[in-house]
Amino acid sequence: MGKPRVFISHSAKEDEAETLLDKLYEKLTAADYPVLLDKMRLESGKPWRPTLNYGIGGCEAAVILISEAALESNWVAYETSLLAYRRHLEPDFGLFPVVLSNVNSAKIKASPLSPSAVTEIQGTKLRDKTVDELVDEVFAALEEHAELHHSRTHMVRYYGAYANRARKLYRSEDGEGRVQGVDPEPASASQANWARLLR
Numbered sequence: 639m640g641k642p643r644v645f646i647s648h649s650a651k652e653d654e655a656e657t658l659l660d661k662l663y664e665k666l667t668a669a670d671y672p673v674l675l676d677k678m679r680l681e682s683g684k685p686w687r688p689t690l691n692y693g694i695g696g697c698e699a700a701v702i703l704i705s706e707a708a709l710e711s712n713w714v715a716y717e718t719s720l721l722a723y724r725r726h727l728e729p730d731f732g733l734f735p736v737v738l739s740n741v742n743s744a745k746i747k748a749s750p751l752s753p754s755a756v757t758e759i760q761g762t763k764l765r766d767k768t769v770d771e772l773v774d775e776v777f778a779a780l781e782e783h784a785e786l787h788h789s790r791t792h793m794v795r796y797y798g799a800y801a802n803r804a805r806k807l808y809r810s811e812d813g814e815g816r817v818q819g820v821d822p823e824p825a826s827a828s829q830a831n832w833a834r835l836l837r
Contacts (some may be wrong), residue, residue: 641784642698642732645674647718648672648710654769655738661773662701670764671780694720699783701776702756704741715750722754732783735761736776 644666650656657674666673674693675827694700700721708714735756737746743757762779764772 641671642780643672643674643696644780645693645697645698645700645717645721646703646704647708647714647721649707649714650703651707652705652738652740654740655705655707656762658736658738658769658772659703662688662776663767664724665773666780669777669781673785690717699780700731700734701780702733702735703738704735704746704751704756704761705738705744706740709741709745709749709751709821712750715754720753722756722759725759730786732780734757734776734779735759736772737761737763737765739764750790754791767809813829 646659646660646662646719648655650659663673674697694717702708702714702718702721704714721733725731746752746757762772762775767775
């Protein structure tokens, strides 16, 4: 089963944030998750913006590490806004905010992250946990999301193949509104709807 691509948004300048980022990256890559992380993907001398935008637009899940440095980062605010918008458009998109121990909701609401309404998404907090416990918790949430992602991908492929086959069988051939394989008087309303949709 292919694992969903995970984008990690961060500004890991504090020791706690950097340790969390490194451990999370190691755990995810060890479990074969494709991780889109700026310091691993950006190459010297290459344009970085397309890589960043590809990561944001091409991932199936994202983790936002909300540290004090992240609250002051325009880039984390940019990434968070786009990721939150994706979550708004795609309810199945996995977005996992991780709030570090020196950050609270009031600080987030007073920061450039506020317009993204990231505090409205259930996240996890480092308070009263070790970094390893928090990494395990985020990993478990991503594993659950990966299972759902796999099930939905399989379902979309199955029904996509079914719909393509149906289009081939029932495509209109005579230009008179009649559809190949369907009687002029369809047996049911459902069949009539299929005939209309698949022309």
